[in-house]
Amino acid sequence: SADTVTLGDDGIPVVDITAAGLSRTPLQRAMGIARDHGPIFRRRLHGRDATFVTSVDLVTELADETRFEKAIGPALENVREFAADGLFTAYNDEPNWAKAHDILMPAFALGSMRTYHPAMLKVARRLMASWDRRIADGAPVDVPDDMTRMTLDTIGLAGFGFDFESFGREQPHPFVDAMVRCLEWSMTRLARKPGVDYSEKDEAFRADADYLASVVDEVISARTASGDTSPGSAGETPTADDLLGLMLGAPHPVDGTTLDTANIRNQVITFLIAGHETTSGALSFALYHLLKDPVALRLARREADELFGDAADPDPSFEDIGKLAFTRQVLNEALRLWPTAAAFSRRAKTDTVLGGRYAVKAGEIFTVLTPMLHRDPVWGDNPELFDPARFSPEAEAARSPHAYKPFGTGERACIGRQFALHEATMLLALLVHRYRFEDHGDYALSIKETLTLKPDGFTVRLAERSAAH
Numbered sequence: 001s002a003d004t005v006t007l008g009d010d011g012i013p014v015v016d017i018t019a020a021g022l023s024r025t026p027l028q029r030a031m032g033i034a035r036d037h038g039p040i041f042r043r044r045l046h047g048r049d050a051t052f053v054t055s056v057d058l059v060t061e062l063a064d065e066t067r068f069e070k071a072i073g074p075a076l077e078n079v080r081e082f083a084a085d086g087l088f089t090a091y092n093d094e095p096n097w098a099k100a101h102d103i104l105m106p107a108f109a110l111g112s113m114r115t116y117h118p119a120m121l122k123v124a125r126r127l128m129a130s131w132d133r134r135i136a137d138g139a140p141v142d143v144p145d146d147m148t149r150m151t152l153d154t155i156g157l158a159g160f161g162f163d164f165e166s167f168g169r170e171q172p173h174p175f176v177d178a179m180v181r182c183l184e185w186s187m188t189r190l191a192r193k194p195g196v197d198y199s200e201k202d203e204a205f206r207a208d209a210d211y212l213a214s215v216v217d218e219v220i221s222a223r224t225a226s227g228d229t230s231p232g233s234a235g236e237t238p239t240a241d242d243l244l245g246l247m248l249g250a251p252h253p254v255d256g257t258t259l260d261t262a263n264i265r266n267q268v269i270t271f272l273i274a275g276h277e278t279t280s281g282a283l284s285f286a287l288y289h290l291l292k293d294p295v296a297l298r299l300a301r302r303e304a305d306e307l308f309g310d311a312a313d314p315d316p317s318f319e320d321i322g323k324l325a326f327t328r329q330v331l332n333e334a335l336r337l338w339p340t341a342a343a344f345s346r347r348a349k350t351d352t353v354l355g356g357r358y359a360v361k362a363g364e365i366f367t368v369l370t371p372m373l374h375r376d377p378v379w380g381d382n383p384e385l386f387d388p389a390r391f392s393p394e395a396e397a398a399r400s401p402h403a404y405k406p407f408g409t410g411e412r413a414c415i416g417r418q419f420a421l422h423e424a425t426m427l428l429a430l431l432v433h434r435y436r437f438e439d440h441g442d443y444a445l446s447i448k449e450t451l452t453l454k455p456d457g458f459t460v461r462l463a464e465r466s467a468a469h
């Protein structure tokens, strides 16, 4: 390739990719560099460096919260342009991070998943009603598009009592397109060449960000106008205990203050995006792997059949979802190969030494390239193989917890992990129970990057299972 490789004074290889540029798939490009130069390397572009780390040993150190902390790296700095001090993009020392974290944590405790369960099931049924119509037409379904419809409607309804009605639309809700363009802007802005005028791109981004903010205002005013909750003064309990209810009304458990209006907007936009985009990709990859792996599909089906029997329209309870152990392993394994939020960054809190040999200055940032961490030798000699058995309880107990980080690490790890896994496990089980999938185009995996990962152009044709017997 046109890359030039040198060795830094600190012993870390420097791979300059300026000649070729960043391409539309920077993450996959970084994976390629990691294969040649890992487990630690600097990628140089137009004189700007990003340091990537891929091994379990080094990531174990980066996960040590006494030495490292979450960093808002350049990509998240760009996301801050539209999510500001929302939970995902807040700086560690920004008071609104701890405040919102404390206020919103109860909404993600296990008991809260129970309250979201009916909304999740309702939207899962919308997806299936839409897929049933496709069977009647004989038309294939676009998996990532429909998974995005499902996850957007779910976070909207469960978190905010707001209905995006995505299955009633030919095209995805315009919120999705605007969001994807904002995420793309955040990604491609990293590759800008010095001396080029990008003002047109920036204006288009501004218009999209303004549109996202207008949807957020609609979500908030739908709630405040309905009188479901009062934007409470300190001490008042919200009448609605979903995310928006907590944001609007709940006082901080210790100091009694509530979130301010500007921060509420930033939280709503953050949760609408973080709450659906990555789960959609995870479901799409899981279905892709099931389509290509008849053994895993059979096991997932057997598990769903045991739970649902021949019910034409199963009615899983909250507790049922916890019984879908193999289905959960399928999701875990899909997130191992393709963690849909594929990188996270850590900053050194003090001067330190990494891996016993790399001198690190306080403030230095390291980005964990999660898909390569998930292909570290601890995963065996065939890490590309999709194998849900890697997540059997025995296998998990035998492996370092730092070998698997699809949800990030430490205090700033994903707050929505249980939400995502409950929603996705239930949907996968319902889908394998109801449908046969036909790989009508002999789909070859191609991954689209818009800061997050999705299988590109992935469609399947469906048949009802009962019709197969």
Ligand code: HEM
Residues within 6 Å of the ligand: 070, 087, 088, 089, 101, 155, 270, 271, 274, 275, 276, 278, 279, 282, 339, 340, 341, 343, 344, 345, 405, 406, 407, 408, 409, 411, 412, 413, 414, 415, 416, 417, 419, 420
């Ligand atoms: C943080 C991944 C689903 C809300 C994170 C981080 C990762 C991640 C890697 C840490 C980022 C960093 O260190 O910079 C995922 C994946 C998901 C998922 C792979 C689905 C499969 C969700 C859902 C929600 C959510 C469903 C909300 C309902 C958040 C929030 C943060 C976060 C608010 C920031 C937490 C904080 O810093 O306090 N997620 N996420 N995520 N996620 Fe998720």
